[in-house]
Amino acid sequence: MFVKYLLPAFVAISSVAAQSATCTVSTTTIKSQAEATKLASCKTVKGTVVLGSESGATVDISGPKEITGDLIVENNGMLQSFQSSSLETIGGKFGLNNVTLLGSLQFPKLTSANAVEWVSLTRLDNLALGPLSKADDIRISDTFLESLDAFALTSVGKFKIDNNGRLTKYSSQLTSLSGELIIQANGLDLEVDMPKLAWIANMAIANVTKFTVPALKVVNGSARFDSNLFETFSAPNLTNTETGDISFVGNGFLKNMTFPRLTEIAGGLLIANNTGLDRVTFFPKLSKVSGAVKLRGNFSAVEFPALENVKGAFDVSSTGDIKASCEKLSEFAPKNQNGNGKIQGVFTCTANNDKANEDTDGSTSDSGQVDGTDGSGKGDDKNSAAGVVLNAALFGLVAVAGLASAL
Numbered sequence: 001m002f003v004k005y006l007l008p009a010f011v012a013i014s015s016v017a018a019q020s021a022t023c024t025v026s027t028t029t030i031k032s033q034a035e036a037t038k039l040a041s042c043k044t045v046k047g048t049v050v051l052g053s054e055s056g057a058t059v060d061i062s063g064p065k066e067i068t069g070d071l072i073v074e075n076n077g078m079l080q081s082f083q084s085s086s087l088e089t090i091g092g093k094f095g096l097n098n099v100t101l102l103g104s105l106q107f108p109k110l111t112s113a114n115a116v117e118w119v120s121l122t123r124l125d126n127l128a129l130g131p132l133s134k135a136d137d138i139r140i141s142d143t144f145l146e147s148l149d150a151f152a153l154t155s156v157g158k159f160k161i162d163n164n165g166r167l168t169k170y171s172s173q174l175t176s177l178s179g180e181l182i183i184q185a186n187g188l189d190l191e192v193d194m195p196k197l198a199w200i201a202n203m204a205i206a207n208v209t210k211f212t213v214p215a216l217k218v219v220n221g222s223a224r225f226d227s228n229l230f231e232t233f234s235a236p237n238l239t240n241t242e243t244g245d246i247s248f249v250g251n252g253f254l255k256n257m258t259f260p261r262l263t264e265i266a267g268g269l270l271i272a273n274n275t276g277l278d279r280v281t282f283f284p285k286l287s288k289v290s291g292a293v294k295l296r297g298n299f300s301a302v303e304f305p306a307l308e309n310v311k312g313a314f315d316v317s318s319t320g321d322i323k324a325s326c327e328k329l330s331e332f333a334p335k336n337q338n339g340n341g342k343i344q345g346v347f348t349c350t351a352n353n354d355k356a357n358e359d360t361d362g363s364t365s366d367s368g369q370v371d372g373t374d375g376s377g378k379g380d381d382k383n384s385a386a387g388v389v390l391n392a393a394l395f396g397l398v399a400v401a402g403l404a405s406a407l
Contacts, residue, residue, distance in 0.1 A: 022046060030049065030059065033060065036055075051073040053077070062083070079102050088111055088130070089113070127147075134153070144166055157179040159177060159182070162183070169190070171192075177197065185206065195215060205228060225247065227249075229253050240262065245270065284305060287309065296316075299318040304329070310344060
């Protein structure tokens with residue numbers, strides 16, 4: 001349960017409001033518009049405000065400029081319109097959960113909340129905020145919204161946008177994100193533009209037709225792109241990940257990527273089952289990968305011209321003929337595979353493998369082969385060697401570095 005009703009709600013508020021513009025309660029439950037109207041004399045409500053499930057179709061809590069605790073509506077099947085012409089700040093969470101008839105949410109002066117969590121607002125299509133410019137955590141899930149223009153954040157902690165079927169465009173002025181950005185399962189044609197985002201901890205992007213981050217310089221953790229519909233992806237200013245991985249899996253329309261400045265991946269690199277991507281030649285400056293590298297696809301060429309150090313395994317397989325690429329990459333293989341040792345883990349490269357796209361997890365081959373001819377596993381003897389099975393999940397690829405040292 002969300003709350004315990006610690007005080008008789010408006011007996012406390014009414015007596016305090018007569019003396020001061022600050023009304024102090026632990027948790028206040030509003031059961032009708034008449035009770036909501038009693039808030040009008042409070043400039044600040046010190047505590048949490050909850051709308052009861054029997055509050056009625058329309059509730060207006062105009063009066064207070066600040067609620068220091070949470071503002072919560074949960075499992076309310078009656079509320080259709082919720083508004084405040086005065087509220088500017090919510091010190092806790094603005095939580096709306098399973099309010100399935102709510103169509104209009106009007107808080108035109110609200111600019112700050114510690115957290116926003118809106119889930120299962122299946123009729124919400126009329127939204128006005130200050131706009132909201134300050135929040136630590138935001139989740140917008142399963143709404144009827146077609147725009148998020150009411151959010152004007154430049155920095156945030158966690159940000160999750162999912163299952164908003166009418167949302168087809170989102171442009172954000174975010175410059176940094178200290179937690180995780182998750183965007184998935186929204187409108188089929190969702191286009192996302194983040195022109196000012198320069199630093200992010202983690203991101204997981206799925207089911208979008210466009211995703212632009214032209215200013216992005218550093219990913220602190222991991223960047224994961226699954227089942228998207230875009231044809232191109234560019235990170236022109238990305239230089240490194242500080243702790244995590246880069247992953248592109250199942251992006252069937254993807255034909256080209258550009259990472260002209262990327263020099264270091266602190267975790268692993270996974271590119272798999274992007275069936276329209278026929279070349280991996282977009283890492284011209286990548287010199288260090290602290291985890292494993294796994295590539296699966298319909299490649300005709302694979303190139304890493306600046307590679308100096310891969311601490312984990314390096315595992316490539318293509319449905320196409322990449323014999324020439326395998327021969328070139330084998331120069332980086334461990335010394336026990338007759339290479340120069342720039343790759344510390346097991347090196348594997350196979351061509352003409354009809355099942356290459358079926359292998360999309362983060363584990364790597366144990367064969368240690370350099371095939372390059374028919375995918376049969378009978379590679380050139382001088383370049384074949386038994387290896388250790390490296391079963392590292394995608395977002396644990398960095399751990400492979402420790403295993404590699406034992407090879």
